[in-house]
Amino acid sequence: MFCHVLPSFCCDWRHVGSLELSSLAWFKILEDGNHMCSRSCTCSFGFLVMKFFQLHTRHCRSSEGLRTCQIRFACVAVAMAADMLANTRVGFIGAGQMAEAIARGLDKAGVVPANKMCASDVNVGRMKVFESLGTSVCSSNTKLAETSNVLILAVKPQVAEKVVTDMKPSLSKDHLLVSIAAGIPISKLQDWAGEARIVRVMPNVACMVGETAAGMSLGKTATPADSDLVTTMFESVGKIHVVDEKLLNAVTGVSGSGPAYIFMAIEALADGGVAAGLTRDVAMSLAAQTVLGSAKMVLETKKHPGELKDMVTSPAGTTIAGIRELEDRGFRSALINAVVAGAKRGEEMSKY
Ligand SMILES: NC(=O)C1=CN([C@@H]2O[C@H](COP(=O)(O)OP(=O)(O)OC[C@H]3O[C@@H](n4cnc5c(N)ncnc54)[C@H](OP(=O)(O)O)[C@@H]3O)[C@@H](O)[C@H]2O)C=CC1
Numbered sequence: 289m290f291c292h293v294l295p296s297f298c299c300d301w302r303h304v305g306s307l308e309l310s311s312l313a314w315f316k317i318l319e320d321g322n323h324m325c326s327r328s329c330t331c332s333f334g335f336l337v338m339k340f341f342q343l344h345t346r347h348c349r350s351s352e353g354l355r356t357c358q359i360r361f362a363c364v365a366v367a368m369a370a371d372m373l374a375n376t377r378v379g380f381i382g383a384g385q386m387a388e389a390i391a392r393g394l395d396k397a398g399v400v401p402a403n404k405m406c407a408s409d410v411n412v413g414r415m416k417v418f419e420s421l422g423t424s425v426c427s428s429n430t431k432l433a434e435t436s437n438v439l440i441l442a443v444k445p446q447v448a449e450k451v452v453t454d455m456k457p458s459l460s461k462d463h464l465l466v467s468i469a470a471g472i473p474i475s476k477l478q479d480w481a482g483e484a485r486i487v488r489v490m491p492n493v494a495c496m497v498g499e500t501a502a503g504m505s506l507g508k509t510a511t512p513a514d515s516d517l518v519t520t521m522f523e524s525v526g527k528i529h530v531v532d533e534k535l536l537n538a539v540t541g542v543s544g545s546g547p548a549y550i551f552m553a554i555e556a557l558a559d560g561g562v563a564a565g566l567t568r569d570v571a572m573s574l575a576a577q578t579v580l581g582s583a584k585m586v587l588e589t590k591k592h593p594g595e596l597k598d599m600v601t602s603p604a605g606t607t608i609a610g611i612r613e614l615e616d617r618g619f620r621s622a623l624i625n626a627v628v629a630g631a632k633r634g635e636e637m638s639k640y
């Protein structure tokens with residue numbers, strides 16, 4: 289069955305921009321896939337499995353054939369993803385809030401276990417935090433480059449140039465540098481880093497709970513396999529979209545900075561609840577759960593938020609009274625302006 293399916297399958301797989309493999313490697317993966325399936329069924333590479341399922345559906349006419357092939361492709365997907373991640377050693381340059389959020393998320397998802405991550409930071413306290421996660425720590429960024437093939441640049445943008453240029457002699461084309469620094473263009477990162485392959489990602493802090501919203505753009509020498517690896521890593525802690533690099537500042541405005549706006553909204557909703565007589569605990573729980581439920585409704589129903597808002601709004605009822613207040617005070621306009629201001633600030637930062 290594989291002999292029948294494989295040629296067009298390989299073709300499709302390449303078409304979606306994945307690993308380039310010789311046919312021998314493919315057969316090894318197929319064999320390993322069968323072996324791994326029995327012991328790795330719980331592997332969290334659902335998106336890869338789905339890709340394989342979708343691609344394969346075109347090749348199977350009978351439901352029995354489809355089922356058998358789906359199982360085999362699932363095995364292949366698991367084997368490929370495991371193979372890709374097996375050689376990945378993630379090093380965090382800067383062990384601050386975002387590095388911790390990503391490290392915790394990757395470890396929790398089982399995609400990169402803590403013992404395959406390392407961090408370096410000028411702040412000893414932050415290194416201790418990473419040690420407590422079970423990762424190793426390095427005494428310098430240069431040492432980090434010696435032990436890690438995927439480096440996540442997680443220092444503040446203001447120090448990024450010095451940090452990366454200091455590391456340049458220890459970077460080679462075998463390193464993938466994933467920068468999460470706001471506003472720093474790939475062209476500058478490439479100049480500072482020399483031969484390392486560059487991917488720029490704008491995630492948000494919700495990596496920590498597996499619900500990040502991220503955008504990414506690839507540098508010129510980054511490969512489809514790099515794209516797959518970064519996608520796998522960030523899909524294990526949320527959602528990631530590939531965007532044109534010029535739109536990454538817009539991503540920063542919406543979802544990079546967005547959690548801060550939503551935290552403020554939750555705090556303000558809870559304050560309102562307290563003002564109306566609720567205890568702080570109950571008000572906070574109601575406010576946070578309301579944001580969670582509303583976001584889920586947008587994502588799961590795929591209905592326009594305006595339509596969902598109308599579902600809540602009874603004629604002459606309580607909600608329209610509240611909406612009128614918000615409209616009077618420019619609620620929507622304030623959010624739109626906040627996103628645009630964040631994006632504009634990202635553009636300014638890219639010019640330093
Ligand atoms: N916070 C967020 O929600 C998001 C942040 N980002 C981006 O992520 C990056 C990190 O942000 P964040 O985690 O908030 O920042 P943090 O300040 O929490 O983390 C940066 C860490 O890097 C350390 N550091 C400073 N200089 C060096 C150096 N030379 N070598 C190694 N480590 C060093 C800092 O130490 P010290 O404090 O002592 O200087 C600090 O511990 C930024 O570029 C930001 O734009 C992207 C998306 C979201």
Ligand SMILES: O=C(O)[C@@H]1CCC=N1
Nearest residue numbers: 470540543544545546
């Ligand atoms: O405020 C900042 O600059 C960073 C980037 C996105 C979120 N925090």
